[in-house]
Amino acid sequence: MVNDLRSDYDSAWKEALTVYFEPFMAFCFADAHADINWERGYETLDTELQEVIRDAEIGRRLADKLVKVWLNSGEDALVLIHVEIQGQVQTDFAERMYVYNHRLFDRYRQKVFSFAVLGDENSNWRPTSYSYHRWGFHSSLQFPIIKLLDYRIDTLEESTNPFAIIIAAHLETQATRNDLQRRFQSKLSLVRRLYERGYTKNQILELFRFIEWMMILPDAIQQEFKFQIRRIEEEKQMPYITSFERDAKLEIARENVIEVLETRFSVVPDALSQRINSLNDLALLKQLHKQTITVLSLEDFVQMLTETQGE
Template sequence: MTSLLVLERPRSYGVDVVNQDGLWKKVIGDLFKDFLLFFAPDLHGEVDFFKTPDFLQQELFKELLDNKKGTNHADQIVKVHMKDGKEKWILVHIEVEGSADADFPKRMFRYFYRIFDKFEREIVAFAVMTGPGKIERPLGFTYSYFGTTLNYAYNVHKVSDYDAADLVQSNRLFSKVLLAAKYFHQTENKADQRYRFKQKLMREVLKLEGHSRESITAVFYFIDYLLRLPEEMTRQLTETMLAELREEREKMVQHDSDDLSSTLAEFMAIETQAALELGIEQGIEQGSENSKKDFALALLNENFEVDYIAKLTGLSVIEIEKLKKVI
């Protein structure tokens, strides 16, 4: 297992502007094992993922990045336990704009020496550039002054260097995250094209085998939020994918109904409306306690969340949990 520290708390996904740094932080946190398998399979093979995660407090690292400004990049520090019993520290830096500035190598070195100086741990550093453009300048940090020389190199991965066709064929889960990042830039201001890419990618992810439902759900959420669509297109996409979403609902990890991604929020709205109409057809009157319970039972049979049912019916969570035991 890994212990992961998010250096900046990710903001809610439910925002009008795509919060790329928050999305990348969360998807790496949710899929760190898959991240490592995709970018560093040799290192992945040496990590003992059976060890219990040890989540570190954010405040411990606050001073490490005290000069960081803006939201152009996202960072993770991960402590992993190796199969030989040793601990390693992994620094993951995501440059979400993809166009590394002149100070980028120096910033990567600064992260390294601050962590090393404070904690004296062996560190593996990754820089992932998510933008569409090519970066020609060297990304290692070099210092030389009157005989004092320093060369600092780190792992660099550019999303633009990966072939889309290869990512489509790959069964590794993080390949779909990179595909979404590619589509994000390719479909900017091209809603129709984004709709087609998003629908195809979502269906591919839902059909993937050999991965946990938690992992599948994490990728699905990343795609849904990164590839935002106009409201009408979101509704159309949801209606087109109703069959897949209904099939997946029983397997997917439940999320807070107040923070659903756009497609799933629209799906829940459609399902709720259908349940309400079913209740009306059956002559359910909301003022009756028995009718409320009947309605709650109908929603439980459709696998709605307990908290969500409580909001719709006015029944307490405890009452609904009792009804759930009856089922």
């Protein structure tokens, strides 16, 4: 059984909304997307959002997103994307939407448009408004939502919008919580689709990272998954993921060697750091990492490195 709590929905959604904000709006809130002047770009205000949330004493919300945009009319506005991942009904959700919206308006004195992404597993839970009234006074907030459960996997498969992949990964992660083999097959299918949709190398690597965050597999099955990824990349002649993983491992191994040398000898000369960073042999770097622990001096390390490389 998969421990689904390990699936990092928050980080995946936060990163996805950062990288693919415009495709997200186009896929999920088309009317709003059409009203925004994308040629002027947009500005993320996540730090400011966290300050507002902290001031409101509601708690830290990793996946929420605050973005400043410019409308086709020329005016600017704030777009608040609230992502709710919880699997159970949140009775105060609409109230939180109300508080966020009003706090942001109070801070910026700008129009704030709030949207909600409901990623929970309760198909009947669809909050869209919050209000209170008495003595002739009435205050309310109504906000558009998308319910991820409403998306069909086959429809998502037909879309070339990168955010369709992210939503599909979210839904498949939930649906396969207790079925490891099905999650393995679904994850493999999603990655294969990355290569068949004409995405760039960077898009493939970004989307692959999102899939990895969500669709956690036990180590044994993950190893088989990586083997199948290599087969797909050989078939497509696009070794993006395997080369990326190798480069990442090399970078970590180089950093480990330099870090131990710095810990033991305070300063590592730039020439030596550059030499270590030029190494592309993972086995050699692992060997050097072990030897940095016992070597007596930097001079001895340089001599050992030279001998190892046969120079």
